[in-house]
Amino acid sequence: MVGTTILPAIWLAPGLPLLGAALMLFFGRAIDHDPDQPSRVPGIVCSTLVALSFLVAAICAWQALMLPGHRFEIRGGTWFAGGEWGLLLDPLSAELMLLIAGIGTLIHIYSTVYMSHDAALYRFFGGLNFFVAMMQILVLANNYLLLFAGWEGVGFASYLLIGFHYGRWQAGVAGMKAFIINRAADAAMVLGILFLMLKAGTAHYGGVASSAAHWSDTSITLAASFLLVGAMGKSAQFPLHIWLPDAMEGPTPVSALIHSATMVCAGVYLIARSSFLFSQAPEVSLATAIIGTITALVAASIALAENDIKRVLAYSTISQIGFMFVALGVGAYRAALFHLFTHAFFKSLLFLGAGSLIHALDGEQNLKHMGGLRREMPATFRVMWIASMALAAVPGFAGFFSKDAILGETLNAPNGWVFLIVGLFTSLLTAIYAWRLMFLAFYGEARQSRDPVHESPAVMTVPMYVLSAFCVLGGWVLPLIDWSAWPLMIASGVIAACGIWLAWRYYLVVPDRRAALDRRFSPIVDFLRNRWYIDALYEEQILNGTILRTASGAARADERIIDETVNGAAWLARQISRVFRWFDRWILDGLVRSSSGAVGFLSAPVRSLQTGFLQTYAFLFVAGLLAALGYYLTR
């Protein structure tokens, strides 16, 4: 391998899945046309292409890190005024590229069995491939415009996949909700990118960064704020988080890939990529940290009261990304990406495990109707156990080190102790809800209606085993671990243990007292069950208030102005045509008719000669002859 490099082929990392998506788009229906016998071909083709993409990504990442400067860039032509566009491979994009392709491959394989009962799988796998391709473009882009293209692409892929079961009303609505909320945030992001291009004259990261060094504080704050709003939308941060729980209407592998491991991390990536802006904009960074803290706390508390297993995990995702935002806000970009890395493994594993449960229970998602499943589903139980340990940040598991890195960094920020305290409290909630899920689903007595329950096949469990290995080992990235913060490590270890103990005590040992406690704290319980009334607030204020008012105003404007304009134009045309009709009838028609009338009138004497009787003609003939004869004779 010395001297040879396949780095110029890095475009294959997004190119292969894009090829798969194109194949499914153009030939998918031809391959998989019979809804009663779903074809396995789309799954196999698309999984293979993503696996190949991962292979390319892995080799390229390794070779790029061998290069001096650890970065590699291919440049194409000029696109818009965005400077030379191309692909950039550096440690940041390499990490995400490997995560996307790696977890994407595992989830593709898992899906071939999980989705095997569904029809039209070419749409599903085509969408998954399209998503992987767009996400690779997003992270490999070397400028903001190309990043934005990928950004919108993943939004669209997300819409396609959430609404995969478009026959169900909720799935269609959830897809639209995700799309619309993301659009609202993306509008701010477009403004931010346009602002950057306007100021820097290019969208290329390097160009913007070198230009930004000379900008005024106001410009930087403005640009960073716009980008932050975009990142909040994609990463489901409070108050734009409401689309993510609804996105759980999509198939579970989609939730695992898109709504936990990769797409929602795009916002974190964007801020990390724009760190040159955010590190110069302390107010925006502070806002990022505050938003992250609020999100982490709110989402974790809601997850405590959710009964739908996927929604618990969705709120958990929101909460964990909140942690990453805290890290970004305090300037700990490496800690944020470290947590992104570990979170991707344990959260996708949790979703795949949840999918395995749902698959085995014929689509049952309510935790209240699960229980004691560790006996029937030992493999799923083992991997979920590991993933929950990682989520609860038990020492030694992946989530522990990364979350600890974030909490340790908060103290470097001004007033960082606030973030630290709230973060520790959120960690406690995290441990509780993670293990509440485990105790309800896997321990205690069986509450499911289906019996017996069967473990999922190897095609589904093997990807989960692979991920669980990363959940254990993924945290031991020694250069990123700061052992000097050992008191904090001990504290968070104790907190995790307390959380698990509380969940065990409350949900398993004394379930009878739970009802009494729920009654006593019913206002709080109701508040959490209604998700802090945020969704209701949106519905009341935005949908029924602003949007309804705007829509009815627009309808009135439509009626009064546009319709009246159209009707007025019609009235005017009628009046004008009335004049023309008069002219037509009396002038043009009159001319035509009078000319024909004149001919008729003038020809009347001559016409009367034409009797049609032979003998009249003969008589005239003879008379004429006699007249001529008489004339000559008498002359």
Added chain:
Amino acid sequence: MLHAISPIHYLVLSALLLVIGTVGVLLRRNIVVILMSIELILNAVNINLAAFSRMHAQIQGQIFVLTVMAVAVAEAAVGLAVLIALFRNRGTVIADDLDLLKW
């Protein structure tokens, strides 16, 4: 006493025949009769030609008579053929009923 027959007698006979023929053409309604009246006109001309031929002692007039007779025979044949076709189509040989030429 018997007067010699002079050319003037022939011309008077010819004129009478011509008038009878012309009046027949103009007044009779049956086409068969009209055709017969046309024959009268032609023969009035023939008498004229023959009379002048004899008076001037030249043969050309009599040759013309024979030519006119041949043409008259042909004319009668064509005319009767037209008449039969007409009768088959219209069921009549009365001239007043055949007024399609009217404007």
